[in-house]
Amino acid sequence: MLDVRDVRLSYGGVHAVNGVSLDVQEGEIVGLIGTNGAGKTSLFNVITGFTRGDAGTIRFLDNQIEGSSPAAIAASGMVRTFQTPIGFPKMTVLENMLVFSHKERSERRKLLGGARPDKALIADALEILAEFRLDGRADIWVQDLSAPEMKMLEFARAMMARPKLMLLDEPAAGVNPALMENLEGHIRSLRDRGVTFLVVDHNLRFISAVCERTYAMADGKVIADGPTSDVIADPEVIRLYIGTGPGEAAA
Amino acid sequence: MDGLLIFATSMVTLAAIYGMVCMALNLEAGVGPLWDLGIVGCFGVGGYAYVLLTADPAADYQSYLFGFGLPMWVGAIGAATAAGLAAWLISLPTLRLRKEYFLIVTLAFAEVIRQFYANEEWLTNGVAGIYGLDQPLKQQFAPGDYPYVLMALCLAGLAATWALTRQLSKSPFGRSIKALRENEALAITAGIEPTATSRRLYVTAGAITGFAGMFFVWYNTLIVPGQFDSDFTFFIWAALIIGGIGSQRGALVGAFVFILLHDSLRFVQVSGEMAVALTSLRTALVGLVLILILRFRPDGLFPERPDRMTKGSRHA
Numbered sequence: 348m349l350d351v352r353d354v355r356l357s358y359g360g361v362h363a364v365n366g367v368s369l370d371v372q373e374g375e376i377v378g379l380i381g382t383n384g385a386g387k388t389s390l391f392n393v394i395t396g397f398t399r400g401d402a403g404t405i406r407f408l409d410n411q412i413e414g415s416s417p418a419a420i421a422a423s424g425m426v427r428t429f430q431t432p433i434g435f436p437k438m439t440v441l442e443n444m445l446v447f448s449h450k451e452r453s454e455r456r457k458l459l460g461g462a463r464p465d466k467a468l469i470a471d472a473l474e475i476l477a478e479f480r481l482d483g484r485a486d487i488w489v490q491d492l493s494a495p496e497m498k499m500l501e502f503a504r505a506m507m508a509r510p511k512l513m514l515l516d517e518p519a520a521g522v523n524p525a526l527m528e529n530l531e532g533h534i535r536s537l538r539d540r541g542v543t544f545l546v547v548d549h550n551l552r553f554i555s556a557v558c559e560r561t562y563a564m565a566d567g568k569v570i571a572d573g574p575t576s577d578v579i580a581d582p583e584v585i586r587l588y589i590g591t592g593p594g595e596a597a598a
Numbered sequence: 599m600d601g602l603l604i605f606a607t608s609m610v611t612l613a614a615i616y617g618m619v620c621m622a623l624n625l626e627a628g629v630g631p632l633w634d635l636g637i638v639g640c641f642g643v644g645g646y647a648y649v650l651l652t653a654d655p656a657a658d659y660q661s662y663l664f665g666f667g668l669p670m671w672v673g674a675i676g677a678a679t680a681a682g683l684a685a686w687l688i689s690l691p692t693l694r695l696r697k698e699y700f701l702i703v704t705l706a707f708a709e710v711i712r713q714f715y716a717n718e719e720w721l722t723n724g725v726a727g728i729y730g731l732d733q734p735l736k737q738q739f740a741p742g743d744y745p746y747v748l749m750a751l752c753l754a755g756l757a758a759t760w761a762l763t764r765q766l767s768k769s770p771f772g773r774s775i776k777a778l779r780e781n782e783a784l785a786i787t788a789g790i791e792p793t794a795t796s797r798r799l800y801v802t803a804g805a806i807t808g809f810a811g812m813f814f815v816w817y818n819t820l821i822v823p824g825q826f827d828s829d830f831t832f833f834i835w836a837a838l839i840i841g842g843i844g845s846q847r848g849a850l851v852g853a854f855v856f857i858l859l860h861d862s863l864r865f866v867q868v869s870g871e872m873a874v875a876l877t878s879l880r881t882a883l884v885g886l887v888l889i890l891i892l893r894f895r896p897d898g899l900f901p902e903r904p905d906r907m908t909k910g911s912r913h914a
Contacts, residue, residue, distance in 0.1 A: 395787075397783070397786075416791060417786045417787070418786045418787075418789050418790055418791045418792075419789075419791075421786060421787045421788065421789050422789035426787050427787055429783060429784065433781065434780075434781065434784065435776070435777050435780035435781050435784065435785075436780055436781070437776075437780055437844075437902065438773070438776055438777065438780055438905075439904045439905060439906070439907070441907055441908060442773055442776070442905060442907070445770075445773060446773050446774065446777045446785070446788045446790075447788045450770075451770040451773065451774075452770075452788075452789050454769070454770040454771075455769070455770035455771040455773075455774045455790075455795075456771075457770075457771075459762075459765055459766065459769060459771075460765065460766045460769025460770060460771030460772055461769050461770040461771055462769070462770075463768055463769060463770075464770075464907070469907060469908065473908065485907075485908045486904055486906040486907070486908055487904055488904050508788065
């Protein structure tokens with residue numbers, strides 16, 4: 348589904364992404380781990396078109412996408428999330444949903460801005476919101492939601508967009524353990540409905556709970572890949588995360 | 599008493615014209631992401647386009663181009679089209695810029711356009727302007743009744759602008775510009791192209807503003823470059839901030855409150871000397887109200903409110 352070949356990106360003399368190749372098959376939940384500065388988010392930005400890479404090819408659903416605009420890539424079915432899930436703060440929860448619907452996507456280019464949402468579309472959105480216990484909050488601004496509610500809304504929005512591939516950028520950052528389990532449940536249930544995932548996170552517990560397969564990055568390169576349990580047991584990965592000897596374990 | 603009525607009619611007429619521009623500005627800067635400090639540019643282009651299309655050919659003591667003497671409805675379409683076109687041209691370089699820079703460059707463009715009217719005498723008769731312009735339905739009514747007719751026309755224009763901007767801001771397009779205002783990166787992930795969408799918004803708001811320019815010409819029966827300096831842009835911004843940026847009702851109320859503050863002092867009968875003092879006082883009065891609003895009601899008289907859409911469609 349997603350095939351990344353030898354992607355490179357450098358800022359000045361720093362090679363943020365230095366020849367990374369990875370692939371994601373339909374229906375998988377793939378993890379991408381690495382310490383700060385390993386190049387994970389840079390790679391995400393290149394895949395989703397927010398940053399143009401210096402070299403390499405990216406194929407998504409058999410189309411070459413490097414060089415396409417990020418909006419066009421998103422419209423083709425690849426939706427990413429951001430580290431801070433603030434959404435559209437001064438738009439209602441329901442408006443946040445509608446913006447991501449396919450119906451609005453085709454309407455908004457029309458004369459007079461297109462037709463206003465019909466009852467069926469609003470009902471659809473409310474049904475998805477109900478699944479995330481947000482239906483009672485549909486008419487309030489997102490800035491008035493609690494942090495966990497914003498996190499849930501992020502998944503609800505994604506469901507509204509019906510993406511084929513979701514790229515999650517640190518979904519577990521700043522999330523309490525109870526909410527984390529909830530997130531894991533939602534990721535799995537979305538996968539069962541046909542969404543494929545590529546998940547970036549630091550949190551190895553979270554990654555090993557949801558990802559079957561994982562890539563580990565360091566200094567802009569993939570240093571290990573394979574089943575998640577093998578990757579997090581890889582001596583090189585352990586060294587990066589925990590340090591080399593018992594004396595440095597605190598790092 | 600009669601004097602007061604005529605004066606009030608004139609103020610409502612002017613407020614209706616300001617209201618149209620306020621709603622156009624609200625669409626681009628309140629609902630949308632474009633902080634446009636050059637709204638007077640499109641207003642003037644609309645006014646001049648209307649005049650050049652509908653005025654009679656230039657007499658020998660004047661020089662301006664065209665003067666086709668075309669019907670007013672052609673002028674109306676021409677005003678909106680010319681302003682939309684001007685907005686499109688301005689958008690080509692400016693929409694590459696981030697918020698603050700966009701603001702500075704649009705301010706500069708509006709000034710360039712004003713210098714253009716002032717200096718290109720062959721086209722616009724320069725600073726001398728063009729006088730004695732026709733007003734619609736003027737012949738059908740007694741001169742004493744005409745101010746009410748003009749007020750009704752401007753209020754009709756205001757109602758049309760209200761309906762159009764409201765439809766636009768509640769449509770899928772309206773939500774896409776609001777999404778760009780709120781979080782551009784996330785809006786992109788919803789498939790919204792920032793530049794193309796902003797350009798469409800800018801051209802639409804420009805065309806509405808140009809259309810309002812036609813009413814301004816009707817109101818004044820003359821057109822001179824001095825009417826289109828950046829003061830007008832700041833007046834519209836002040837009106838919008840007083841009313842409540844991002845709110846349709848705020849844009850409307852803001853225009854009327856602004857005109858009341860700014861122009862009601864004109865009615866006070868005083869000596870010539872006092873009149874000069876009062877003239878400078880009126881800007882100070884607007885400034886004072888603006889400060890009070892920002893201090894005590896920073897979101898304006900009618901702040902933006904959540905757009906509640908579930909009423910009637912709640913299924914559970």
